Amino acid sequence: MATNTKTHKAARYAVPVAVFGVAAATIAMVPAFANAGGPDLPKVTAQQLIEKIAASDVQELSGSARVSTDLGLPTLASGLLGGGGVAGGSADPQDKVAQLANGTHTFRVAADGPDRQKLTFLDGKDEYSLIHNGTDVWGYDSQSNEAWHEKHDEATAKGKDGHKTADRLGASPQQLAQDVLKAAGTTTDVSVGDTAQVAGRDAYQLVLKPKQSGSTVGSVQISVDAKNGVPLRVQLLSSQGGKPIVDAGFTKVDFAKPAADVFAFTPPKGAKVTEGAAEADKGGKGEHGKEWKGLDAFPGLGALTGGAGDGDVKVLGEGWATVAQISVPGGKGLKDAEAAANGKDAPKEAKQFIDSLGEKVNGSFGTGRVFSTRLVNALITDDGKVYVGAVTKDALVKTANAAK
Missing domain, CATH: 2.50.20.10 (Lipoprotein localisation LolA/LolB/LppX)
Structure with a gap:
């Protein structure tokens, strides 16, 4: 599988891979x-x-x-x-x-x-x-x-x-x-x-x-x-x-x-x-009135909703098999997210979300968890990388292994 390792800075909400893949040269007409x-x-x-x-x-x-x-x-x-x-x-x-x-x-x-x-x-x-x-x-x-x-x-x-x-x-x-x-x-x-x-x-x-x-x-x-x-x-x-x-x-x-x-x-x-957008970055109120910024408050998990900040993004593969590899700033990964979610000041939704993440997986990329939906799968690794794309779990793990 071809890999494009060109790196660019991710905008806050631009992290998830485009639903329909990366535009290529010409349309193959049937x-x-x-x-x-x-x-x-x-x-x-x-x-x-x-x-x-x-x-x-x-x-x-x-x-x-x-x-x-x-x-x-x-x-x-x-x-x-x-x-x-x-x-x-x-x-x-x-x-x-x-x-x-x-x-x-x-x-x-x-x-x-x-x-x-x-x-x-x-x-x-x-x-x-x-x-x-x-x-x-x-x-x-x-x-x-x-x-x-x-x-x-x-x-x-x-x-x-x-x-x-x-x-x-x-x-x-x-x-x-x-x-x-x-x-x-x-x-x-x-x-x-x-x-x-x-x-x-x-x-x-x-x-x-x-x-x-x-x-x-x-x-x-x-x-x-x-x-x-x-x-x-x-x-x-x-x-x-x-x-x-x-x-x-x-x-x-x-x-x-x-x-x-x-x-x-x-x-x-x-x-x-x-x-204007003066209040765009203030974050919402949790169930019990606590101010927090959703998943952005937890290292690694913010990438699922585009909160990777200045993290580096590499585009792996092409077309419908495209996967984004995100390096979370500071190398903070799933273990850090779990620690933050279990902190005394964290809202209960944070721990519940961690617990709702999918099964643990391992490979040459290391270890991590796969968060799955019908459309997008995301692999969050212990060492601070996120792989996300509109691909199956098996395809995602295979891409992560090949990227190491």
């Missing part, structure tokens, strides 16, 4: 055609369908959508990584979008070009809205009556996670599809599957499958509007079968221009307003 079973549509090749997506100039739409994510996280880890409802607590959009990583969420969506977008998350009776309107970006939580605000010059600057604040409003089927297509390379077979209907629209299905063994991903299926080329639904399927790992799609969509007042927002009377 000249398959749409099959019967759905709407009767003209036959297209995968190349033609991708060109249709690329040529789509739709910038105005409104409707509703649903995102379901089933990573198979342990109950405790699910809570720590965003298992609760979207409404409630801080109005910081980074916190809210992170909660899409687990469970099922519904939302209303509206867009009018690059300067106006709105997502309203609907979980229960409360709402959380992200609004980008010209020079302003707002987040508002109806349950806590808290608002978050950035001016456009701040919102267009890249944050610690390497993304623009306004870009986080693009957590949509279109954005997911673009991410998938960018990642498809010579390690991917791309074909056209059955036709379908999504949100009442006729659609083709673009299917991406790994050529390599060892990936946790079985395929990615993108439903594409037959008329305008807009991706309507994205499904990430596990190589082990079962329900989709991720299923994100419109349930209703209208490509008419939304009314201008859809994007207007003024904080309600009495709302607490936080300007």
